[in-house]
Amino acid sequence: MAAVTAKILDGKATKNAIFAELRPRVAALAEKGITPGLGTVLVGDDPGSHSYVKMKHADSAKIGVNSIRRDLPADISQEKLEAVIDELNADPACHGYLVQLPLPKHLDANRVLERIDPEKDADGLAPISLGRLVLGEPGALPCTPYGIIELLKRHGVELNGAQVTVVGRGITVGRTLGLLLTRRSENSTVTLCHTGTRDLAAEVRRADIVIAAAGVPGIIKPDMVKPGAAVLDVGVSHVDGKLTGDVDPAVAEVAGWLSPNPGGVGPMTRAMLVTNVVEAAERAAAR
Numbered sequence: 001m002a003a004v005t006a007k008i009l010d011g012k013a014t015k016n017a018i019f020a021e022l023r024p025r026v027a028a029l030a031e032k033g034i035t036p037g038l039g040t041v042l043v044g045d046d047p048g049s050h051s052y053v054k055m056k057h058a059d060s061a062k063i064g065v066n067s068i069r070r071d072l073p074a075d076i077s078q079e080k081l082e083a084v085i086d087e088l089n090a091d092p093a094c095h096g097y098l099v100q101l102p103l104p105k106h107l108d109a110n111r112v113l114e115r116i117d118p119e120k121d122a123d124g125l126a127p128i129s130l131g132r133l134v135l136g137e138p139g140a141l142p143c144t145p146y147g148i149i150e151l152l153k154r155h156g157v158e159l160n161g162a163q164v165t166v167v168g169r170g171i172t173v174g175r176t177l178g179l180l181l182t183r184r185s186e187n188s189t190v191t192l193c194h195t196g197t198r199d200l201a202a203e204v205r206r207a208d209i210v211i212a213a214a215g216v217p218g219i220i221k222p223d224m225v226k227p228g229a230a231v232l233d234v235g236v237s238h239v240d241g242k243l244t245g246d247v248d249p250a251v252a253e254v255a256g257w258l259s260p261n262p263g264g265v266g267p268m269t270r271a272m273l274v275t276n277v278v279e280a281a282e283r284a285a286a287r
């Protein structure tokens with residue numbers, strides 16, 4: 001077996017570094033009598049969603065951000081759910097919140113996202129926030145793509161001029177990451193691959209940076225990766241009850257950088273969520 005060459009893009013340690021930067025900002029807000037508040041809206045009792053929401057509130061507690069939880073029954077009506085959204089929009093203690101996705105099938109998720117006050121959109125996934133991103137206006141950035149970019153920048157992985165292949169066109173990762181990476185401030189060239197891509201191996205092979213967000217276990221094989229490339233595993237699948245990513249473990253013998261999963265992009269997503277809430281509280285304080 002060949003040796004592991006890849007250096008680790010440690011999302012857990014990077015999240016802790018970001019939290020250390022947020023604490024003095026939270027302390028400065030406390031001087032003005034403001035405690036940032038993060039709200040979560042969780043519908044139903046999916047164990048995965050419960051565990052993610054729990055982690056988000058544990059993060060908040062670590063840096064002095066207040067938790068506002070709305071745990072709602074799986075059979076809640078669209079009207080009742082929208083009433084909870086209105087309540088959070090009106091609550092001055094809630095500076096940012098998210099509606100945990102996916103919602104049960106009888107609910108219209110897009111109508112819910114459209115109702116979120118854009119100034120309180122902690123996820124950056126509401127239509128106004130996505131529109132602002134496309135237009136190049138300031139606004140909340142989607143947490144996972146934002147976290148991926150911070151993880152790369154903080155490890156010195158060059159984005160300017162880099163050839164990036166993104167696998168997966170979902171809104172939470174692939175499509176929005178393409179928008180962020182092609183801004184002048186990042187200046188990467190992006191190839192966005194999906195199930196209609198004719199030769200995935202060829203697209204991955206020429207990439208300096210590979211972002212695997214297909215949700216297909218082990219789809220990225222070592223023979224598809226350019227030696228020295230940075231490979232980030234964003235896949236979340238469960239195989240035999242175990243969290244399994246999109247990247248074959250043998251990629252560690254070819255890649256220059258590798259984000260573990262768990263311990264890579266997941267913690268970064270949470271770090272950027274709290275960042276968005278602290279920023280929303282700072283904007284509220286300035287008004």
Ligand SMILES: Nc1nc(=O)c2c([nH]1)NC[C@@H]1CN(c3ccc(C(=O)N[C@@H](CCC(=O)O)C(=O)O)cc3)C=[N+]21
Nearest residue numbers: 052098099100101102123243262263264266267269270
């Ligand atoms: N409105 C909305 N916003 C989201 O941001 C959102 C969502 N809905 N629905 C579900 C996905 C999933 N997601 C994760 C965030 C962090 C970890 C994470 O921190 N995972 C840890 C632990 C993983 C484990 O051990 O289970 C890790 O990767 O190390 C995972 C998954 C956010 N999502």
